[in-house]
Amino acid sequence: MSSLALQRHATLSHLDWLESESIHVLREVAGQCANSALLFSGGKDSLVLLRLAEKAFRPGRFPFPLLNIDTGHNYDEVIDFRDFRACQLNERLIVRSVEDSMRRGTVVLKSPGESRNKHQSVTLLEAIEEFGFDCCIGGARRDEEKARAKERIFSFRDEFGQWNPKNQRPELWSLFNARVHKGENIRAFPISNWTELDVWQYIEREALDLPSIYFAHKRHVVRKNGLLQPVTKLTPAREGDVVEELSVRFRTVGDITCTAPVESEAKTIAGIIEETATTNITERGETRLDDQTSESSMEQRKKEDPF
Amino acid sequence: MSAIERLPEIDNGLLRFLTCGSVDDGKSTLIGRLLYDTKAILADTLHAITRTSERRGLEAVDLSLLTDGLQAEREQGITIDVAYRYFTTGRRKYIIADAPGHEQYTRNMFTAASTANLAIILIDARKGVLTQTQRHSYLAHLLGIPHIVVAINKMDLVGFDRATYERIRSEYREFAATLGIGDVSFIPLSALDGDMIVDRGDRLGWYQGPTLLDILESAPSAHSERDERFRFPVQFICRPQKSGHPRLHDYRGFMGRVESGEIAVGDEVRVLPSDQRTRIKAIEVYGRSLPRAIAEQSVTLLLEDELDVSRGDMIVRAEESALATRRLETMLCWLGETPLDPQRKYLVRQTTRETKAVIESIVFRLDVNTLQQVPAARLDMNDIARVCFRLAQPLCVDKYVENRSTGAFIVIDETTNSTVGAGMIL
Numbered sequence: 001m002s003s004l005a006l007q008r009h010a011t012l013s014h015l016d017w018l019e020s021e022s023i024h025v026l027r028e029v030a031g032q033c034a035n036s037a038l039l040f041s042g043g044k045d046s047l048v049l050l051r052l053a054e055k056a057f058r059p060g061r062f063p064f065p066l067l068n069i070d071t072g073h074n075y076d077e078v079i080d081f082r083d084f085r086a087c088q089l090n091e092r093l094i095v096r097s098v099e100d101s102m103r104r105g106t107v108v109l110k111s112p113g114e115s116r117n118k119h120q121s122v123t124l125l126e127a128i129e130e131f132g133f134d135c136c137i138g139g140a141r142r143d144e145e146k147a148r149a150k151e152r153i154f155s156f157r158d159e160f161g162q163w164n165p166k167n168q169r170p171e172l173w174s175l176f177n178a179r180v181h182k183g184e185n186i187r188a189f190p191i192s193n194w195t196e197l198d199v200w201q202y203i204e205r206e207a208l209d210l211p212s213i214y215f216a217h218k219r220h221v222v223r224k225n226g227l228l229q230p231v232t233k234l235t236p237a238r239e240g241d242v243v244e245e246l247s248v249r250f251r252t253v254g255d256i257t258c259t260a261p262v263e264s265e266a267k268t269i270a271g272i273i274e275e276t277a278t279t280n281i282t283e284r285g286e287t288r289l290d291d292q293t294s295e296s297s298m299e300q301r302k303k304e305d306p307f
Numbered sequence: 308m309s310a311i312e313r314l315p316e317i318d319n320g321l322l323r324f325l326t327c328g329s330v331d332d333g334k335s336t337l338i339g340r341l342l343y344d345t346k347a348i349l350a351d352t353l354h355a356i357t358r359t360s361e362r363r364g365l366e367a368v369d370l371s372l373l374t375d376g377l378q379a380e381r382e383q384g385i386t387i388d389v390a391y392r393y394f395t396t397g398r399r400k401y402i403i404a405d406a407p408g409h410e411q412y413t414r415n416m417f418t419a420a421s422t423a424n425l426a427i428i429l430i431d432a433r434k435g436v437l438t439q440t441q442r443h444s445y446l447a448h449l450l451g452i453p454h455i456v457v458a459i460n461k462m463d464l465v466g467f468d469r470a471t472y473e474r475i476r477s478e479y480r481e482f483a484a485t486l487g488i489g490d491v492s493f494i495p496l497s498a499l500d501g502d503m504i505v506d507r508g509d510r511l512g513w514y515q516g517p518t519l520l521d522i523l524e525s526a527p528s529a530h531s532e533r534d535e536r537f538r539f540p541v542q543f544i545c546r547p548q549k550s551g552h553p554r555l556h557d558y559r560g561f562m563g564r565v566e567s568g569e570i571a572v573g574d575e576v577r578v579l580p581s582d583q584r585t586r587i588k589a590i591e592v593y594g595r596s597l598p599r600a601i602a603e604q605s606v607t608l609l610l611e612d613e614l615d616v617s618r619g620d621m622i623v624r625a626e627e628s629a630l631a632t633r634r635l636e637t638m639l640c641w642l643g644e645t646p647l648d649p650q651r652k653y654l655v656r657q658t659t660r661e662t663k664a665v666i667e668s669i670v671f672r673l674d675v676n677t678l679q680q681v682p683a684a685r686l687d688m689n690d691i692a693r694v695c696f697r698l699a700q701p702l703c704v705d706k707y708v709e710n711r712s713t714g715a716f717i718v719i720d721e722t723t724n725s726t727v728g729a730g731m732i733l
Binding site for chain 1: 719
């Protein structure tokens, strides 16, 4: 049996380690990329990214603007919070909208009420071209879905924005390679190694403010396939639906038409952490109405260029 | 016990480990078992793999399905890249690097091993120490992984026989000694049934040592075990003078991560390669002043004197030795699909610095199965070789065996921008 010696030197707690790695990644983007942007939705993961960017670059300003791809299918609370936070940080926020792409004819919907999640990629590519971004920083995590487990921290996209599993660069130690030719793009994911629980623990530790819909509130919902479909202007109750008023919160905030809340009484971060640590359903499985179609749907979407 | 009941305990940081073995050794099953028994698998995921197991006509739930990644390779039934998995025990967070074991995938194992502080090497109890066991052990050792756990799996298929376990253990020890591998733990287990993974089970009563999870819980994390010299590669320079704030007019912060060692305010430092000396005026993170910074911490350093410092420079302690060199002797693993061409120039990236490099010589190629040194005129993907580089600009390096951050580098092909090689400085 090996000798498992007591630690001789101080080491970091798991949250400190994750934070430090994420700061390192953000600074590598700043050091290697000439013209990057941070994808900011107002959701919890991107709010964590903003705090990490503050830790990475203050007292300086961020070396990149914030970029939001607005689907037009967002809860007002989230959009208001997005604008408030960008203003509070005194950082530049660029908003590009899927509805503008629809007007241009570059996004064509199959049905008027459909989820616009997958269409965001078109608008994002248009924004990348408009501003000449060589890197977009996103808040995706490897624990979100099986197909993401092999995603790189610096993920390469060709000039069509395509992610190709065969064309990804090996990542060794913490030596990242963000070099691209003109037109190509890197997606950098500083919180790749975080889990949902890590995110909530960090939000608690840093006392980060969140849009109100992350906390338990009363909402009219309809039960569908084991998920709760909120009753909204975009998703009205249909004939025969049984509308209930429940105490719910959102685990993720995305396109209204495909993001389901969960039943919850958690009105504080501590309450959410307790529920997250004891839940037995994954974040996507519980909240993504569009993810249940196929075990491989993420992979399909990845090939079509997700974030 | 749910995760929450264990949450408020002390935080024993984070451990990154690697599992080596082929599908046949039960590697995916072992990882699935660890995730399942530590409650990292949630009901909907379990439901999905239960359905898949049923569809494939399996009697029990196939835990290996938890880790099989992309659709294409699921269909082929092989794993072709490094996948990262996460679980927590409440005391500690774990990142598993899961790499396929086949010889063709040496580069994947190299990648997975580069960030690991512990390696689990799986042996099928029916087969004992195989060529691939030796290859995995050599690579783990070469990559400087300080702790090796040899998991003798499928004990259920050998009747939980103690003599079989002991025979394999002495066989492995003999071979490990020839490589100079010191710290090795051995454990008998059945990943399929879960014996000795998280729970002891009742069929390996003769084994008195810790369970696999106990070993993981108490393994030292990186940097905790040895004194290392302070190394701070400068990543980014913060000059917020345009903010208009008078306090910030002369602010020059050198941002980066402490790769090893530690530093305190007032310590005398040198900036390499220019060799200018000064002292640490302040250590900051997000407006907060720290008295000192330790390994793996991302901080901002402020210096007493106004020096010319840029990204790629290295800050070290004034009294500690450090080497800036234009020649590297290395062990190199070729990762690119296009072979290494000794006539070409490549880019070498080490810490935050990048320089053009030419191949001075390929001293030998190493056969990873026999560990024989053979001559080579070029290198193909997955080849490991001793290679000397000449550099256009000096790099501040340490020997890899002394420092896994400043002793490591990657090779980039400028025409494709791909990462085509990874190496360790000798």
